[in-house]
Amino acid sequence: MTNTRTKLQLLLLDNLIWVLFLLLFVVNAFIVPNFFTFQNIVNIFYHVSTLGLLVLAEGIVLIVGHLDLSLEATLAFAPGISVLLCRMLFPGIGAVAQILIALLIGVLVGFLNGLLITRLRMNAFLETLSANIVLRGLVYFLLPFALVNLSPAFTYAGSARIFGSIPVAVLILIGAYIVFAFIMAQTRFGRFAVATGGNPRASYIAGVRVNRIVVIAFSIAGFLAALAGLLAAGRQGSITNGMGTGLNLMAIAGPILGGVSLTGGRGTVFGMLGGTLLLSLFDNSLTLLAVNVYLVNVIKGSLILFAIILDSVKTSLRANILYRERLRILKQTSTDGRLIEQGAKGS
């Protein structure tokens, strides 16, 4: 029933972030020196690999209708505690085990967050804010300024390049997005996640185990934060105790830019990727243009503001397009156009 023009309008509106990204990309290709080179494009991805995983983590938590402010601390906590524990308790243990333990710690942190939020009905904002402070405090307390002499296998994911010059981190980032795009679109969990975020009470009545969905979402977020921590540690060759500081807000900005709703229920992994890349693209081109680093922050902040404005405009635009579409269909099926117009407005 829907005609092609409406379909196209909706498609563009729903993927607005990618339209913006492509526009900016083309503009950059012309005005920014050395932008449109293979190496630079790989750099855009490499640069954003850590943040990109946090964006994915935050996006999934936002979709189930909550917020996770403990991601940036988990990023340092998981690999830091893992390496520390292994060095103290099992000196001979391999790097692979260290990596697995780090990921497990990430999952546990998320699991605990989810448990406290669902069982004790704590507010997610406050609970994860406290968790962030506690975890960061523990990292500062337990870790020396940095853990160095990490084994090459431990830093492989963050630093190695394969197939010529493609960083492994970029492949992990893309891999994670593909896996979660599949999970969110093709599994029961993904469907129940949007339902839970959209209306938890209605989902419960419809038979969705909403608490379980929320706990799983937080566990996934913890896992991805730990993975992001491994990439960050690998890239710099050490685990510093301040690692990840300040990333939380960018991790929230990414999904919002990508069309994820702050109130839950809405958003796609594909959109999150667009948000991540747009953030990175700005960073990259402004650096290449040698813009002052503080000014870069001003511009990024404005970008987020723009995204929020865009989001509200988008909603009314979308409603408007659908309204006109409904009117058109009604007019086709009826002869009395005026009465129909009233009816369509009333509904």
Next chain:
Amino acid sequence: MPDAETILEVRSLTKIYPGTVALENANIQFQRGKVHGIIGKNGAGKSTLVTILSGIIPPSTGQIIIKGKEYSHLTPLRAKQAGIAICTQKPETIPDFSLVQNLFLPAFEQNRLGFLKWKQMQDHTQRIFNQAGFHIDIGRKMRDLTLSEQQIFLALKAFFLENTDIVILDEVTTSFSQREQDYFYQLVREQKSLGKSIIFISHRMDEILEICDQVTVIRDAKVVETVERSSADKDQLCSMIVGESYCTPAQTTQEAAQSPFFDQIPVLNVEEFTREGSFEDIHFEVHRGEILGLAGLVGSGRTEILKAIAGIDVTQKGFIQIEGKEKKRFSKSWDALDEGIVYLTEDRDDEGVINVLSVRKNLSLSFLVSIARHFLMQNTRERTLVQNLIRDFGILTSSTEEEVQNLSGGNRQKVLCGRVASTQAKVFLLDEPTKGIDIAAKESILKSIKEKLALNAGVVITSPGIDDLLIVCDRIIVLFEGKAIRNFQRSEFNELEIYRSVQGLVSNVIDQTVGKG
């Protein structure tokens, strides 16, 4: 000619919506210093009249005359200036404000410099509370008050602070306890003697008869009659409200006495269901293919009983039996769903549909588990089933991917019905499936219930009015204040009689066979 005492009058008031007439040529005079009751069935036009008088919607034609001044329509501001205040079923207050703040909102008392005079306002509040005998600490937050206390509070605001002449009380007493009710009636009587006019809208006849001086009966969008309390009696009012009484066509005698299902094992057997303060010792059976109606006023326990059976809200006592298997009680919605019991909520927008999701995702929510292979979804299977549901329930949507919030109320309700129907349950608990939708949508939903849901399952259905129940049910149980008081077989259906029971007007109380098929 309006006599000197008439403070408010509506003349030939009509409201037409596309496809339906909500109020037709209404003429009512409201007198100063009187309590004027308005009663009628659900959808009779009571709320249309109230929303016109409070200025929320304009009438299509007709005049509103307040103290001799004629208006073609009101706005909320104009109604307020003319001295009309309204208290609704859902109190509108700011939960985090104190009582003092809520009382004076938005007209806070200020001094010349614009500072708020808190001390004076507190004293004023205390004076009002003392005068009204409302014993609650003025420093408390609104959220600490119960629903009924909030309603009394708003009535106080209308009576004492805003000093309005005309106060509309729109079904405010439904959640009141006996003590609150007595207090409130006393308050209304006092205010009446001070010359205020009170318009009292209610579903409950005993209440209308206790408090009102005049009663206007509205039926099918028309004013039937305005009668003086002194000359009205319950039976006469009941007949006026119900109108042309629905009786089942005469049936063959052997069928009349007993239910056709009596020899089967019931698909659902509910026994001794009790929750303190909500319902007491409820027991009934439903058979496969049977539609059982629960009739009752708001607060009679309909919703609470269904939610308790479906494991959505837990209860302390009682058990259920499915197809004669072991006795149990559910405490999780999915446990009930797994055993084939599904609940359709009466609160469509808050507990039913998920507004930001598409029609497809809303419809498939409850059947995903049954069609999914492991954790993956079956996309083609889902699409086919969703298409079938859209066709079967006649859901009007431009595509399966349209967000549910863009659909009309009736279509959202159909989406909810479709989701519930898709579960292939053994027992459907339908809580007001026809609430707030137009006639066409209502008919198609009732048809779906009768022809599709009841085919292979037992159905328990409630409704705000009894009309719908008369159409679809095989049996009706009447609930009054949490107890089952009457049981009607289809052959005994009589609208007037059922309406009287719903109002609690039963002569020979609690018949022991209530609930048994």
